[in-house]
Amino acid sequence: MPSTKNLPLLLIMIIIIMATSSTLLPSLTEEQNQIAAKIIDAMISGGSFDDWSEAFLATNDEINGPILNSTLFLPKNSVEGINATSPQVASYHIVPQCLDFSDISLMKPFSRLPTLLSGNSIVLTNNSASGFALDSVLISEPDLFVSSSIVIHRIASPFNFSRYGGGNM
Numbered sequence: 196m197p198s199t200k201n202l203p204l205l206l207i208m209i210i211i212i213m214a215t216s217s218t219l220l221p222s223l224t225e226e227q228n229q230i231a232a233k234i235i236d237a238m239i240s241g242g243s244f245d246d247w248s249e250a251f252l253a254t255n256d257e258i259n260g261p262i263l264n265s266t267l268f269l270p271k272n273s274v275e276g277i278n279a280t281s282p283q284v285a286s287y288h289i290v291p292q293c294l295d296f297s298d299i300s301l302m303k304p305f306s307r308l309p310t311l312l313s314g315n316s317i318v319l320t321n322n323s324a325s326g327f328a329l330d331s332v333l334i335s336e337p338d339l340f341v342s343s344s345i346v347i348h349r350i351a352s353p354f355n356f357s358r359y360g361g362g363n364m
């Protein structure tokens with residue numbers, strides 16, 4: 196029978212576990228991982244961020260087979276040092292949940308969205324209506340594309356997972 200004097204410690208441990216697990220990706224099935232790999236391959240084969248949306252939509256279409264419920268953050272401009280042909284960069288711009296802007300706008304500052312880049316999540320840095328930002332990047336065109344299973348939001352510039360992805364910003 197645990198003594199009550201350990202109760203505070205137990206509560207702290209539960210809180211730590213909850214805080215940590217909220218940034219972890221709910222594990223994907225084998226099939227979902229395969230779809231994710233197919234989407235990433237198609238996106239990075241294009242060469243530029245402009246090519247991402249078409250590749251994402253073409254590989255994530257129920258006409259062509261099973262789809263991954265997901266949200267793509269599509270950079271408007273490129274930036275020196277963040278390469279559209281990098282699988283890590285592409286993976287970090289996809290959240291395997293279907294989140295339209297009304298879902299995201301309910302999030303509290305500093306909450307995190309786990310991405311397809313293992314262990315890396317996007318953080319909400321500003322939830323004001325005029326400056327809504329993730330990883331300090333403005334969402335310039337929310338809900339650019341919305342269906343029942345996938346969403347695309349345009350963002351002003353690419354996310355930088357080296358800076359924000361690991362949770363120690």
Ligand SMILES: *[C@@H]1O[C@H](CO)[C@@H](O)[C@H](O)[C@H]1NC(C)=O
Nearest residue numbers: 227261262263264293343344
């Ligand atoms: C995708 O989301 C829809 C509802 O938004 C749900 O009915 C469906 O089961 C989900 N599919 C997968 C593969 O999770």
Ligand SMILES: *[C@@H]1O[C@H](CO)[C@@H](O)[C@H](O)[C@H]1NC(C)=O
Nearest residue numbers: 274275276277278279280281
């Ligand atoms: C982007 O990555 C590709 C493949 O790794 C490489 O060939 C290309 O030079 C890179 N471009 C820049 C600007 O770093």
Ligand SMILES: *[C@@H]1O[C@H](CO)[C@@H](O)[C@H](O)[C@H]1NC(C)=O
Nearest residue numbers: 320321322323324325326327
């Ligand atoms: C959020 O964005 C608004 C509008 O750009 C700005 O006025 C505000 O200072 C920002 N808040 C934070 C915490 O950066």
Ligand SMILES: *[C@@H]1O[C@H](CO)[C@@H](O)[C@H](O)[C@H]1NC(C)=O
Nearest residue numbers: 274275276277355356357358
């Ligand atoms: C991304 O973040 C890293 C780590 O903070 C930084 O060194 C790098 O310059 C950043 N890249 C860009 C393009 O901002």
